[in-house]
Amino acid sequence: MVRYDFPKYEIILDLEEDIYFPADDTFALIDAIQLEDNHRFVIEIGSGSGIISIVLAKSNPKVRFLITDISLPAVKNIKKNIEINEIRNTIDLVCMDKLEASINLYPDVVIWNPPYLPMGDETENIKALDKVMVIGGNKGFEEAFKLMQYLKSLNINVILYTIFSSIGTSESTFNTIRETEGIEVIVCSEVNLFFEKLYLVKVIIGEINGKKIKTES
Numbered sequence: 001m002v003r004y005d006f007p008k009y010e011i012i013l014d015l016e017e018d019i020y021f022p023a024d025d026t027f028a029l030i031d032a033i034q035l036e037d038n039h040r041f042v043i044e045i046g047s048g049s050g051i052i053s054i055v056l057a058k059s060n061p062k063v064r065f066l067i068t069d070i071s072l073p074a075v076k077n078i079k080k081n082i083e084i085n086e087i088r089n090t091i092d093l094v095c096m097d098k099l100e101a102s103i104n105l106y107p108d109v110v111i112w113n114p115p116y117l118p119m120g121d122e123t124e125n126i127k128a129l130d131k132v133m134v135i136g137g138n139k140g141f142e143e144a145f146k147l148m149q150y151l152k153s154l155n156i157n158v159i160l161y162t163i164f165s166s167i168g169t170s171e172s173t174f175n176t177i178r179e180t181e182g183i184e185v186i187v188c189s190e191v192n193l194f195f196e197k198l199y200l201v202k203v204i205i206g207e208i209n210g211k212k213i214k215t216e217s
């Protein structure tokens with residue numbers, strides 16, 4: 001375990017070896033998220049070190065957070081980081097697969113920096129625990145897409161902040177999602193990395209300004 005200082009976000013985190021180390025995707029997602037005055041309940045899936053929700057919870061004390069991760073080592077690490085940053089009052093923490101164990105939870109905002117790389121020759125030999133952190137399916141975006149469909153099935157108005165990689169995704173993927181799913185996809189920012197571009201995406205599910213988004217019939 002090593003203790004790190006993140007001065008830009010004014011937090012300190014203990015980071016265990018087997019959890020996802022905050023990186024460019026993490027920081028870009030934190031910077032893209034905008035909580036509004038009427039947002040009261042945020043769920044973050046796959047929180048890793050807990051950094052995203054911890055940063056947001058510190059600057060949004062009226063918002064309730066539920067943090068999840070499928071990895072037990074990650075959840076134990078997040079618990080420690082919540083304690084170090086003294087924000088136990090507004091954050092709940094559970095170990096679960098996406099939102100599988102939740103019933104009747106209606107968040108205003110869901111956040112997920114998902115595993116977004118496609119399965120392929122380069123990723124085939126990664127060890128199982130690391131695969132959970134980085135591989136999102138054959139094309140890479142399947143995990144995020146499944147979550148969108150699940151949130152849509154709840155019939156609520158909810159905003160999802162997530163990430164797509166240019167490996168396996170293009171602008172036309174977003175058009176297809178808009179047209180077939182009736183979900184608004186807004187690219188908030190793009191981050192150019194060495195071998196890929198990341199799309200930081202705000203997905204609006206339900207209604208925008210009282211209007212239901214139309215799907216292609």
Ligand SMILES: C[S@@+](CC[C@H](N)C(=O)[O-])C[C@H]1O[C@@H](n2cnc3c(N)ncnc32)[C@H](O)[C@@H]1O
Binds near residue numbers: 020071
């Ligand atoms: C790319 S890492 C992001 C970690 C952290 N949010 C960040 O941005 O630094 C993806 C995280 O999602 C978790 N994860 C993967 N599949 C999951 C699932 N089905 N349900 C919940 N968490 C999952 C992994 O354990 C990992 O911590």
